[in-house]
Amino acid sequence: MVQSFYMKYPHALVIGNWKLNPGTNTEAKNLFTAVRKAIPKDTEAKVVIAPPFLFIPELAKAKSKNTLLGAQDVAFEERGALTGEIGPAMLASFGVEYVIIGHSERRAMGETDQQVNKKIVASLKRKLVPVVCIGEKRRDTQGQFYNEIATQIKALSEGLTPLQLLKVVIAYEPIWAIGTGATATAEDVKEMQLFIVSTLTKLFDRKTAEKIRLIYGGSVKESNAQDLYQNGGMSGFLVGGASLQAGEFAAIIKATKRG
Ligand code: PEP
Secondary structure (H helix, E strand, O other): OHHHHHHHOOOOEEEEEOOOOOOOHHHHHHHHHHHHHHOOOOOOOEEEEEOOHHHHHHHHOOOEOOEEEEEOOOOOOOOOOOOOOOOHHHHHHOOOOEEEEOOHHHHOOOOOHHHHHHHHHHHHHOOOEEEEEEOOOOOOOOOOHHHHHHHHHHHHHOOOOHHHHOOOEEEEOOHHHOOOOOOOOHHHHHHHHHHHHHHHHHHOOHHHHHHOEEEEEOOOOHHHHHHHHHHOOOOEEEEOHHHHOHHHHHHHHHOOOOO
8 A cells, every 4th residue: 555655645745834933024035045045955844835825925935846835724715705715716816735724823813614514615717736734632541532533634624526536645744743842753754654545435435535645743853754765655744843054954854765
């Protein structure tokens, strides 16, 4: 199963989620430039930076083939009475190609599974790649947390055709590992990869399920990236804190190089 997965995605997808950082436009430009310079020249990984919305127009001028732009959220409507929201067409018009949907920090602010599903549909209409976050709050010894994951997968994929689902990236981000320094082991991640594929197989079919790109997020850093990438069975990372340090982020990208 892993073999076919790597055949489909021989190169990693590494996304930097800047969250509410850095503080100013100048700092954002400097960080973006530093990241671009630090990325190994020979990398085959697809690198995406997801800055706060306000920095997108400026960074769009500096994006390149190996440093693409993402957004951290998106509205599920194109326009209308939704104060403070940013729609998929707006993002696409600035060259954004990826959008993080259902991050646990947004779910904690009240985002529901239904809204996540609507945001996926709205993003696909504008050819944005939805990077949909799922993850359990905590782990229990009986494995009940797998039910939480199954519920999230069912909700996010509700009403999607297999063709639509194939355009979605699923980011497994155990909430207990986000920004805490506690990382899932490569074995935990591998088990979850198998579980996600089997859940998607029940909802769709095996061929489709095996082709969905799965990435891992949760305290990924230089020291654990290679083990997680080589043994976790997933084809990339969603990186928070470490994406704010160009050198550390570049080292994570480097760790995805297949020998
Ligand atoms: C994230 O915010 O998606 C994330 C994985 O954060 P961190 O890498 O800091 O745990």
